[in-house]
Amino acid sequence: METMKIASFDRVSELKAFDETKTGVKGLVDAGVLEVPRIFHHSSLKLSNPKPLSSDFTTIPTFDLGGRVFADETKRKNVVQGIKEASEKWGFFQVINHGVPLDLLEKMKDGVRGFHEQLPEVRKQYYGRDFSKKFMYLSNFDLFSSPAANWRDTFSCTIAPDPPKPEDLPEICRDVMLEYTKHVMNLGQFLFEMLSEALGLDPNYLNEMDCSKGLHMLNHYYPPCPEPDLTLGTTQHSDSSFLTVLLPDQIEGLQVNREGHWYDVPHVPGALIINIGDLLQFGASCISKQSQASSCLHRVLLHHWSKTES
Template sequence: MQVVNHGVSAEAMRDMEAVSEEFFRLPAADKAPFYSEDTGKPNRLFSSTTYEIGGESYWRDCLRLACGSPVGDTKNDWPDKPQKLREVVEKFVEPTRGVGMELLRLLCEGMGLRPDYFEGDLTGGDVIINVNHYPPCPDPGLTLGLPPHCDRNLITLLLQGAVQGLQVSYKGNWINVEPVSNAFVVNFGHQLEIATNGLLKSIEHRAMTNAAVARTSVATFILPAADSLIGPAEELVGEGNAPRYRSVTFDEFMRVYKTVGARRENVEKAFRL
């Protein structure tokens, strides 16, 4: 298989980190027009996270941006402050999506799927960027930045910044993920687990708070189109390897996901055969 280099430059990563931190340093009056609690809005600023089944709140502000591929006119719906935000995000998101697509092609090669299996509708949704900001927390023992969860999408590329706070679940323990400059943390999401019939597992992770310093991270989510049907790939099921998950549209998956919550055991219970 021919491998094409879709790398993200260190400059693009540093610029994205810098403009993200600059956005959250803006005066409240500059950010207020973009604030919304309407979860249906593709571009918005909001605080905390509330799951319908529990109502818990967490120590986080988030700027969420929907990005077309290519970005095109979708950037006109992003904040116009800081001045360079739109330019920097566009230069960051397009090559970052390219890295995600290249990783998916390499995974296909390793599993015996055709290289373009995840192209088209399975990655046809908007690319979503979450710029997560965790202000210093007076008592980190009382709350999390984000609760334990698995991502809803296919694959996530996380630029986690210089401040440690990400933890992943491993054999019943929470393991710190140390920051690495100019590098992504790659998370597999629920859609990838379903499509590979459980061969690749979505990773449960959480974000910790910090009493001394703020932490800002940038998560880039590659998602299916809303009406795309996701189920175990035919090449990965057969005699002695029955389908482990039912096929669902991504829209239906999200309705259930928002109801049962993002914990691995809840999602598996909802979609396992």
């Protein structure tokens, strides 16, 4: 009986049918689905959640950036040292008093929800898989290549170094996107200063290499799921960027992996989560002195731009 079920599952046809609705996972929820479609079913191995029996580590650390202005040099050095240790041990940390207005964080989250909760007819006009576009709305970038789809919709936008035309952005979230990303770019420059110091380099080192010049924005939306034990909102992955600045909402669920075990990241009001990306991690792993850093990080930067251009 089970063999017949598997044989009758035409995955490609179901993927195409789902994609052609142009309304994503939100469209399924709006239609009142009571069961998760098979294209979203993940293997039990991926759904398993191994946790350490005992550990000195509970979750990623949180640092107070003091509004990006430290009262004295000692406090700055302490934060730099903390960021260094967190980057080495976790690859993640959270920051508070980061200089991005708290009301702007809430407006940005409202803007993301507002876009995804618009009428289907409005969302459909943006839906597509033309990855050359500055603004794109779709469900699952790898829908047709991944073993299982994620219960998630996304709109994305390339903000820098070549910004989109304002008229190409949805009106419902246009203004807040442009305002929020200005602050994030400034925060990114500050974080690259701190990370440069953590690597034992001149504070301007990473910024002068243009590590902070590019910004690609992903805005995920996770609709309510009728069978959450069968699927995931986001599968395990690493970010290929230099740095990720993540704005979470109050719904917890984010986990980070360390030494083969998963740790929950609790919600900290007003915090932004920072993730060291693959490119920066690769460059930092080469560093033992500044001469080696220069050679290695420039190779990383060239690789980054070649990937962007392709």
